[in-house]
Amino acid sequence: QVQLVESGGGLVQAGDSLRLSCAGSGRTFSSYAMGWFRQAPGKGREFVATINVGGSRTLYAASVKGRVTISRDNARNMVYLQMDSLQPEDTAVYYCAAALIFPRVTRDEYTYWGQGTQVTVSS
Numbered sequence: 001q002v003q004l005v006e007s008g009g010g011l012v013q014a015g016d017s018l019r020l021s022c023a024g025s026g027r028t029f030s031s032y033a034m035g036w037f038r039q040a041p042g043k044g045r046e047f048v049a050t051i052n053v054g055g056s057r058t059l060y061a062a063s064v065k066g067r068v069t070i071s072r073d074n075a076r077n078m079v080y081l082q083m084d085s086l087q088p089e090d091t092a093v094y095y096c097a098a099a100l101i102f103p104r105v106t107r108d109e110y111t112y113w114g115q116g117t118q119v120t121v122s123s
Contacts, residue, residue, distance in 0.1 A: 001026055001028075001112075002024055002025065002026040002028060002029055002032060002098050002111075002112040003024070003025045003026060003112070004022055004023070004024050004025075004096050004097070004098065004112055004113065004114035005022070005023045005114055005115070006020060006021065006022050006094060006095065006096050006114045006115065006116060006117040007020070007021050007022075007023070007117055008020040008021045008117060009093075009094060009117030009118045009119045009120075010118075010119070010120070011120045011121075011122065012086055012119075012120070012121055012122070013121070013122050013123075014086060014087055014088060014121055014122065014123050015085060015086065016086050016121070017082070017083060017084045017085075017086065018082075018083050018086060018119060019080055019081065019082045019083070020036070020080065020081040020083070020094055020096075020117060020119070021078060021079070021080055022034070022036075022078065022079040022080070022081075022096030022114060023077060023078055024077040024078070024079065024098070025077065026077075029074070029077045029098075030053060030074040030077070031053060032053065032098035032099060032100065032111075032112075033050060033051065033052050033053055033098070033099045033100070033101060033102035033103070033104065034050065034051050034070075034072055034079040034096060034097070034098055034099070035047065035048070035049065035050035035051075035070075035096070035097045035098075035099060035104065035105075035110060036048040036049045036050070036070060036079075036081045036094060036095065036096055036097075037094070037095045037096075037097060037107065037110075038090075038092035038093065038094045038095070038119075039092055039093050039095070039116075040089075040091060040092040043092075045095070045107050046061070046063075046092075047061050047105040047106065047107075048060070048061050048064055048068065048081070048094070049061065049064065049068055049069075049070040049081065050070065050099070050102060050103050050104060050105065051070045051071065051072050051079070051102070052102035052103070053074075053102065055071065055072045055074070057102060057103070058070050059102075059103040059105070061105075064083075064090075067083065067084050067085045067086075068081060068082065068083050068084070069081070069082040070082075079096055081094065081096075083119075086119075086121045087121060088121045088122065088123045089121075090119060090121050091119060091120050091121050092118075092119060093116040093117065093118050093119075094116060094117050094118075094119055095113055095114055095115075095116045096113075096114045097110035097111075097112060097113045097114070098110060098111055098112040099111060
C-alpha cells in the first residue's frame with residue numbers, strides 16, 4: 001500500500017515556475033514507477049510525466065516536454081515536478097500516481113493516486 005500527498009500548487013503568472021512535490025508513504029514506495037497527471041476543468045485526466053524506479057529514465061508528454069522535469073528522491077520517498085514557463089493552459093489539478101511498470105502513460109495503468117494539488121496560471 002502506498003499513500004501519496006501532493007503539495008506545492010498555487011496561483012502564478014504566465015512565465016513563472018512552480019515545483020510540485022509528492023510525498024509517499026509505505027515501505028514499497030521505491031518499488032514503483034511514479035507519474036504526474038493533470039486534469040483541467042471539463043477535461044479528462046492527462047498524462048504529464050513519468051519516472052522509473054531508480055530515477056534514471058523519464059518520459060514526458062509532448063505538450064510539456066522541455067518545460068517540465070520530473071525527479072525523485074527515494075531516500076525521502078519524494079517525487080517532484082519542476083514546471084517552468086507556465087502558461088494559462090497549464091491550469092489544472094495535478095496528481096501524482098504510482099505504477100508497477102515504467103513507462104506507463106494512461107490513467108488505468110496507475111495503482112495509487114494522491115488527492116491532487118491545484119495549479120492556476122493567470123495571463
